[in-house]
Structures are given as structure tokens and as C-alpha cells.
Amino acid sequence: MNEAVGWVPVALSVDVLAGAASPAVVDGAEIVVWRTVAGRVQVWVDRCPHRGMRFSFGFVRGEELACLYHGWQFAADGGCTRIPAHPDLTPPATICSDAYEAREADGLVWFWPVRGTSPDAPPPSLAGLSPVRSLTIRAPADMVLAALGGTVDGPVVRTEAGGLPLVAAVQRKNDCITTLHLLAASEADQPAVATWSEAFRRRVEAAASDVASAA
Amino acid sequence: MSAPLESAALDAWYVVGRSVDVTSDARSATKLLGNPIVVTRGPDGTPLITADGRRLPTVERYGHVWTTLGQPNKPLFSIPEFDEPDRRIITAGAVRVKASGLRLVENFLDMAHFPFVHTDILGVPEQPEVVKYDVEIRDDEVWAENCKFYQPKAAATSFGGIVTDYTYRVLSPFNVMLYKSCPSAPGRLDAICLFVQPIEPDYSYALPVLAVIDSASTDTDVIHFQQTIFLQDRIILENQRPSLLPLSPRMETPTRADLVSVVYRRWLKEKGLRYGALERAA
Numbered sequence: 080m081n082e083a084v085g086w087v088p089v090a091l092s093v094d095v096l097a098g099a100a101s102p103a104v105v106d107g108a109e110i111v112v113w114r115t116v117a118g119r120v121q122v123w124v125d126r127c128p129h130r131g132m133r134f135s136f137g138f139v140r141g142e143e144l145a146c147l148y149h150g151w152q153f154a155a156d157g158g159c160t161r162i163p164a165h166p167d168l169t170p171p172a173t174i175c176s177d178a179y180e181a182r183e184a185d186g187l188v189w190f191w192p193v194r195g196t197s198p199d200a201p202p203p204s205l206a207g208l209s210p211v212r213s214l215t216i217r218a219p220a221d222m223v224l225a226a227l228g229g230t231v232d233g234p235v236v237r238t239e240a241g242g243l244p245l246v247a248a249v250q251r252k253n254d255c256i257t258t259l260h261l262l263a264a265s266e267a268d269q270p271a272v273a274t275w276s277e278a279f280r281r282r283v284e285a286a287a288s289d290v291a292s293a294a
Numbered sequence: 295m296s297a298p299l300e301s302a303a304l305d306a307w308y309v310v311g312r313s314v315d316v317t318s319d320a321r322s323a324t325k326l327l328g329n330p331i332v333v334t335r336g337p338d339g340t341p342l343i344t345a346d347g348r349r350l351p352t353v354e355r356y357g358h359v360w361t362t363l364g365q366p367n368k369p370l371f372s373i374p375e376f377d378e379p380d381r382r383i384i385t386a387g388a389v390r391v392k393a394s395g396l397r398l399v400e401n402f403l404d405m406a407h408f409p410f411v412h413t414d415i416l417g418v419p420e421q422p423e424v425v426k427y428d429v430e431i432r433d434d435e436v437w438a439e440n441c442k443f444y445q446p447k448a449a450a451t452s453f454g455g456i457v458t459d460y461t462y463r464v465l466s467p468f469n470v471m472l473y474k475s476c477p478s479a480p481g482r483l484d485a486i487c488l489f490v491q492p493i494e495p496d497y498s499y500a501l502p503v504l505a506v507i508d509s510a511s512t513d514t515d516v517i518h519f520q521q522t523i524f525l526q527d528r529i530i531l532e533n534q535r536p537s538l539l540p541l542s543p544r545m546e547t548p549t550r551a552d553l554v555s556v557v558y559r560r561w562l563k564e565k566g567l568r569y570g571a572l573e574r575a576a
Contacts, residue, residue, distance in 0.1 A: 109535065128547045130400075131534040148530050150410045150422060163422035164406035164551035174547055 086189040086202040088248035091210045102135035107253045111135040115142040122190035124177035186210040203235045208262040215258045218287035223257045240275040303569035304364035309489035312385045325493045357385040371465040375485045381505045388499040393531040394570035395490035395498040396539035399470045406551045424551035436464035438554035479507040496537040538572040
């Protein structure tokens, strides 16, 4: 199946705290998801251009992210603003992080996985839905999707969870691990969907390990 | 079966354990450059090291046992300080690191990370500047001299901050040491070495050893100090991407503070060293 490039969901908005940086993996590629103190969400390649240290170990300082290794600081557009070893140096404009276009909408954080190209449309609309949790499942995406059923529209699956409407935004971590960002129809449905999701994960992981041991 | 080893990696001496840990009643199965080896001590007391049944040459020096899988064209490097009678030789033992041994050496050479990785020990964020230092290659070793850095607590015995003078010396691709001003013996230099046993291209054993004048701290205090420092570095080393050391200048961005690492990488490239390195842009 040849998939066109599209928005990839990486987190619930509520899980990306202001002033925090966290690692994530999409199709085997390491990214850092962070939020400035003022609230702007950022998604970058998880690697500082200096000596390759992962940005996700760094510190958010106001509207900038500082790398843990040598304290190099980068602004939200990716440009390096400070190299502490050379306090009087204005960092050359060529020194920058690799930033993806990130978008926050309807309670999810998305990114466009190809740098240097513009997204052709905004992320799928999930208006009116109630984000529940992110669920990481040790099973390949095709097994997870088969178990979810419902209708698939790009990265979004609309199905049912024990009789309740369920929307799942799919993030492929790698060939063996899939993360679902789950949304319920309303806040009232959240607890039941959360409970359902734990049983769903157990079922799918058991099936995946059966397949793996049979192989 | 992996590609044959290049001469720059094969024909060199490597540390494979501390002398105190190599005894005649134990056979340690380990690896060197991806090759299984067995390390023990023979009945006559000399180290006995075999690879696939073949006896390997051995050397015992600087508190450690050394071997080679090839034919080095020169003897093990010389560090005369270890022979001084009032030196304490303190070996810390191996720490395992999921990183290329070349990344370990480069991290050892770096001062710019002191305020951020070893905060309030080897540096403070308020004094991050790395002033210009000099780098030279002498007798096929990389030397960085006139290095200076402000440190709040430069050694186990220090109270209060000083500007420490450092000299760095890369003895071979996987072996590095530094000399630093000694707080308790002005005019003399402490020596701290990091010997790396490359297990796989991206997996190493780090074996630190000190040859110091310090008479106040116990061995345990000194080892704990070094271990604290090293475990802070390990967080960095295991999270650098790529794991292998890029030798192509375009892949990573150095500044003037990184001069010794720039020279180190170029020196490795000129030697044709490939083990633990990444040659092309990924």
C-alpha cells in the first residue's frame, strides 16, 4: 500500500506541558515534542546539530530549547541563538535544528513529516470530540487497525469501543509498535473508553505475540 | 561475519581488563573489536589471552592488561608519570557504555560540556567560556595544550573554585588521557586516563585510571568522584545520534572550542580508522 504524505499525530495537547520536552518516535525516526513557556508547540528532529545529542534531554528556557550537552540554545523557528562556550559569538544563521511544521488542533498535536514542503490541508478535524489518552501497543499497525475495525480516513479511524463511539488517531512508532491517540464522543464517555482501551491492548498484544512465536 | 578489520583498528594495543581482575583461577570471556577472546593469567603469573585458540601478545602496564589482534608497529604508548614513586595509581574498573569508543574519547577531550553535564563539579553555567587553546600532532598523538577552565570543585580534595589548566593527549584512537594542575602539589600534574575496550562498533567498556599525587582522599573517594563524572557522561554518550562517530565534516557542526575534536576526527580519517566510525553522511 503506497501511502501519501499526511499529518501524523504525536500526542494529546494536555500531555505536552508548557516548558517540557519529550521524545517520540514515528516510523523509526526520533523526534522531540516540546512546548514553549508561552504555549507554542514544537516538533523537531531529536538531534542537536552540534554533536548529535538528543534534544529531548534538553531544557526549555522560555521560548527556546537548550541542549543538555553544551547548552546551545535554539529559538522556536529552529535557529541557534546562543553557544555558551563562546559568549560573544552571534551564532551563524546556518546553525539550526531541523524543525517540522507542527499544528495543534482539537486537543491533538500533529506534525507534517516532510521538512521543506508545505502541508496541502490542515490536520483532520476532530472537533467536538473529547481526548482520552494515548495508548501504545506492542503490535504492528495493520494488526491494530484490523482489530479496531470501523472506517479508516488517513490517520484517523472511526469505530466503536464497547458500543461507544471511538476515534483513534494512529501513530506508527515502528514495525512492531503502534500508538493510538484516543478520543471519545464526550467527556462522560472517557472513563469507559479508557477501561476498554486497556483490554483492547491486552487482546491485540496477545495476538501479536502468538503470531511472533509461530513465525 | 563482518568485514575484515582495517589495519588502523587491528594493529593496535587494547586494554582488556584491570590487572587485579585478571587471575589464574578465572577465565574471563569477553570481546575485542567484535572478536571473542578469553582472558586469564597463566601459572607463571603472566597474562594469557586467546582468540579462537590462538595465543595473543600481551602487555601489562598502567594497572591493566593489554592485548592486540594484529601486529602493532610500535610498543604500547609511554606515560612516565606512572613510574613516579609517590604517585597513587587508582584503577576504577570497567563501565559499560552503549556507544562507540570514539565518542567516549571525544567526550573526554571536551571541556565545553563541563557547566552543563557536570554542573557544580567541573563547571558552572555562569562561566561557560572555552578560551582558545592549542592543538598539535606530535609523534602520531594528538595534543591539546594551554586549555583552561573555571571549576568549582575540580577534584575530590578541592574546596572552592580554581581555574584549572588542562593538557589533553590522545595516545591512540581508543585511548586518551589528560594532565591537570594538582591542587595539593603546585607545579606537578595529575594524570587521568581513559582506556577504552571496543566490544562492538557501538558498545564499549570504559576503564578509567588515575596517577595522582593526592594523599588526602581514600581510593574509594577518588573512584566515587570519577564514577559520578562518568555516569553523567554516559547519559550523553548513549543518546548521541548517530551512535558511531561521523568522520565526514559536514555531518556535525563544530565551533572553535571543538578544535581538538576536529583534529581528532581528521587524524582518525587519515589513519583509515573505520571501526566505531561513520564515514558517509547518513
